[in-house]
Amino acid sequence: MAATIRKISEIAGVSRGTVDRVLNGRGRVSEEVRQRVFRIASELNYTPNAAAKALAYHKKPAYFGVVMPPASVLFFNDILEGIKAACEELKDSGVCFEVFNVSNTCPDEAAHTIHMLLKKRASGMLISAMDDISVRDAIDNVVDNGVPVITFNSDISNCKRLCFVGQDLYRSGKVAAGLMIKLLKGDSNVAVITGNMNFQAHKARVEGFVDKISAADCSIKVVDIIECYDDYSLTFTNVSKLLENNRGIDGIYMATGDVRACADAVKKFGMSDKTRIICNDTIPDVINNMKIGIIDFTLDQDPYMQGYKPIKLLYENVFLGKKPAEFNYTGIGIKIPDNI
Amino acid sequence: MAATIRKISEIAGVSRGTVDRVLNGRGRVSEEVRQRVFRIASELNYTPNAAAKALAYHKKPAYFGVVMPPASVLFFNDILEGIKAACEELKDSGVCFEVFNVSNTCPDEAAHTIHMLLKKRASGMLISAMDDISVRDAIDNVVDNGVPVITFNSDISNCKRLCFVGQDLYRSGKVAAGLMIKLLKGDSNVAVITGNMNFQAHKARVEGFVDKISAADCSIKVVDIIECYDDYSLTFTNVSKLLENNRGIDGIYMATGDVRACADAVKKFGMSDKTRIICNDTIPDVINNMKIGIIDFTLDQDPYMQGYKPIKLLYENVFLGKKPAEFNYTGIGIKIPDNI
DNA sequence: ATGAAAGCGCTAACAT
DNA sequence: ATGTTAGCGCTTTCAT
Numbered sequence: 123m124a125a126t127i128r129k130i131s132e133i134a135g136v137s138r139g140t141v142d143r144v145l146n147g148r149g150r151v152s153e154e155v156r157q158r159v160f161r162i163a164s165e166l167n168y169t170p171n172a173a174a175k176a177l178a179y180h181k182k183p184a185y186f187g188v189v190m191p192p193a194s195v196l197f198f199n200d201i202l203e204g205i206k207a208a209c210e211e212l213k214d215s216g217v218c219f220e221v222f223n224v225s226n227t228c229p230d231e232a233a234h235t236i237h238m239l240l241k242k243r244a245s246g247m248l249i250s251a252m253d254d255i256s257v258r259d260a261i262d263n264v265v266d267n268g269v270p271v272i273t274f275n276s277d278i279s280n281c282k283r284l285c286f287v288g289q290d291l292y293r294s295g296k297v298a299a300g301l302m303i304k305l306l307k308g309d310s311n312v313a314v315i316t317g318n319m320n321f322q323a324h325k326a327r328v329e330g331f332v333d334k335i336s337a338a339d340c341s342i343k344v345v346d347i348i349e350c351y352d353d354y355s356l357t358f359t360n361v362s363k364l365l366e367n368n369r370g371i372d373g374i375y376m377a378t379g380d381v382r383a384c385a386d387a388v389k390k391f392g393m394s395d396k397t398r399i400i401c402n403d404t405i406p407d408v409i410n411n412m413k414i415g416i417i418d419f420t421l422d423q424d425p426y427m428q429g430y431k432p433i434k435l436l437y438e439n440v441f442l443g444k445k446p447a448e449f450n451y452t453g454i455g456i457k458i459p460d461n462i
Numbered sequence: 463m464a465a466t467i468r469k470i471s472e473i474a475g476v477s478r479g480t481v482d483r484v485l486n487g488r489g490r491v492s493e494e495v496r497q498r499v500f501r502i503a504s505e506l507n508y509t510p511n512a513a514a515k516a517l518a519y520h521k522k523p524a525y526f527g528v529v530m531p532p533a534s535v536l537f538f539n540d541i542l543e544g545i546k547a548a549c550e551e552l553k554d555s556g557v558c559f560e561v562f563n564v565s566n567t568c569p570d571e572a573a574h575t576i577h578m579l580l581k582k583r584a585s586g587m588l589i590s591a592m593d594d595i596s597v598r599d600a601i602d603n604v605v606d607n608g609v610p611v612i613t614f615n616s617d618i619s620n621c622k623r624l625c626f627v628g629q630d631l632y633r634s635g636k637v638a639a640g641l642m643i644k645l646l647k648g649d650s651n652v653a654v655i656t657g658n659m660n661f662q663a664h665k666a667r668v669e670g671f672v673d674k675i676s677a678a679d680c681s682i683k684v685v686d687i688i689e690c691y692d693d694y695s696l697t698f699t700n701v702s703k704l705l706e707n708n709r710g711i712d713g714i715y716m717a718t719g720d721v722r723a724c725a726d727a728v729k730k731f732g733m734s735d736k737t738r739i740i741c742n743d744t745i746p747d748v749i750n751n752m753k754i755g756i757i758d759f760t761l762d763q764d765p766y767m768q769g770y771k772p773i774k775l776l777y778e779n780v781f782l783g784k785k786p787a788e789f790n791y792t793g794i795g796i797k798i799p800d801n802i
Numbered sequence: 803a804t805g806a807a808a809g810c811g812c813t814a815a816c817a818t
Numbered sequence: 819a820t821g822t823t824a825g826c827g828c829t830t831t832c833a834t
Contacts, residue, residue, distance in 0.1 A: 126827060137805045142829065150803060171519065174515030174827030177810045214512035293800070302801040304758060305644065343667035418644060456796035460633070460640040466811060473806065477821045490819060514811030517826045
């Protein structure tokens with residue numbers, strides 16, 4: 123029989139209310155009783171009963187905030203699906219989540235929302251925002267106030283968040299390389315397009331790709347790594363340069379950037395049969411270009427799970443005291459039109 | 463505010479006990495009251511509070527049975543992981559699951575266990591067994607007694623089960639074809655190995671593969687479809703025949719069967735560079751053969767989800783009255799060593 | 803600083 | 819056939 127607050131209170135010779143105060147850090151308990159209760163709880167391997175807690179919180183559910191970009195950033199549509207599904211599952215669990223869409227280019231907006239949520243006495247937060255100092259400071263402030271924070275999709279470096287849920291970017295680059303190796307036989311040249319190598323997130327996939335190609339027993343050469351800063355025309359121009367005059371580019375890995383621009387350039391030069399392209403994420407533009415044979419594979423990062431999992435982890439942490447792993451990587455899915 | 467049994471009872475002018483009897487079909491209620499209660503419940507859009515239900519069932523949880531092959535069938539290891547995870551999540555939800563491992567070759571054993579579970583008054587069952595008449599009859603008997611059944615991993619045809627969780631085999635064959643098309647350029651010949659074309663489950667993938675190849679604008683010919691009945695030596699012999707004398711086989715699709723036998727034959731003839739192989743499932747033998755370059759891709763059917771999902775669906779159906787979709791297909795994952 | 807008790811929505815046992 | 823009531827484990831409010 124699992125331990126309960128009642129059992130602990132009987133053993134400790136105090137009331138259930140006191141045990142509740144100790145275990146939930148509500149203060150107003152003598153140090154001696156506090157220690158005794160903690161000791162007994164740990165000896166009995168106490169974990170709170172989720173159903174009882176949920177029922178007790180029924181009238182006034184614990185409040186959580188989710189801070190993320192608007193769904194107009196297409197990719198976040200699927201993340202939102204996961205969030206909704208998790209909330210639905212937890213609807214009788216005594217918790218309630220509110221989503222705040224903030225700009226994904228102006229970090230101050232995120233920081234501001236985070237401060238607001240702390241004021242509103244949120245019991246926890248889920249955050250997907252730019253890796254900026256203002257966001258980092260806001261998060262650290264929240265955590266210092268005893269409120270846990272989980273980052274998802276894109277991590278915030280060196281902050282006090284509880285954990286991160288998202289893709290292992292380096293590994294994703296390796297998968298892309300593994301695929302490229304299967305597609306290209308014999309001596310071949312590939313180019314890599316990314317956003318900005320000064321951003322760790324834009325660099326990681328490139329490194330994974332290059333490392334895997336170097337380590338593999340294959341005759342592929344990475345002939346170019348081009349930063350296009352997520353810009354359409356810059357990408358179009360650069361890819362066009364790669365393809366024109368038949369310079370012998372056999373494959374392109376779009377690590378980060380505007381896939382449509384790349385596809386358009388390939389179409390313009392009629393190189394779709396000669397040039398193998400691997401990119402990321404499963405959004406309409408990519409799907410369409412895969413269907414017409416411009417793009418060979420896209421790597422999916424399971425956005426649904428990137429929404430679903432953080433909600434569950436935050437709930438489990440706050441309500442059940444579970445400690446998540448620091449990094450919760452979502453699967454790296456290889457997609458062609460048939461298995462989307 | 464969500465409707466509760468109390469609110470319904472007040473509107474209907476009956477006691478909460480009576481409402482409980484109606485909504486849970488415990489009988490001993492007049493037809494007139496029954497109808498009134500149902501009408502009010504539906505008008506208020508009533509759904510039971512999961513936490514309250516869980517707490518009430520705390521002392522005597524509802525009992526569910528899981529009937530499936532032993533974990534010595536390697537593939538079921540991962541399914542069991544999913545089952546365990548789901549059970550852990552539901553541990554305070556007033557339900558309890560017991561797993562029964564039965565032979566996957568002798569269907570009577572499964573049927574017998576199913577009957578036993580009905581006698582033990584199980585509130586629901588999860589079943590993965592041979593598609594045999596004895597199992598079908600046992601399931602129908604259980605369902606006729608008002609106990610829901612969900613099949614998983616392999617479906618039981620034409621039975622009264624609530625739903626199925628597992629792979630869309632036909633679609634899986636199409637994905638294999640999609641990959642083969644990417645791997646083979648120019649005129650090429652592929653062979654398909656399966657178990658027994660009289661079994662719908664062994665036939666479906668082959669059909670998906672062949673249909674996709676036919677529909678695609680490619681110059682691949684399916685030159686042979688060979689039944690090997692999951693037998694090692696038969697598979698080894700047949701694959702050897704395909705490869706010896708350099709008969710121009712460029713690809714092999716192992717739809718169903720002994721992958722190790724196929725890999726061994728390819729090794730024997732030293733054709734690993736020339737012959738592209740696509741198979742199914744992510745088990746040690748397959749992983750090892752992918753790492754050494756014998757197998758190019760394997761298609762994963764997300765066994766973890768095939769264990770996790772049925773548990774959740776059964777719980778949600780019995781406890782929360784949710785109707786699942788009839789077919790719950792798990793993802794078709796394309797795997798190479800880098801993304802396992 | 804600590805205790806006592808009501809209540810969250812549902813079930814089950816008992817009473818009528 | 820229907821009503822009444824005592825829990826399930828936890829939180830919260832009110833006393834002391």
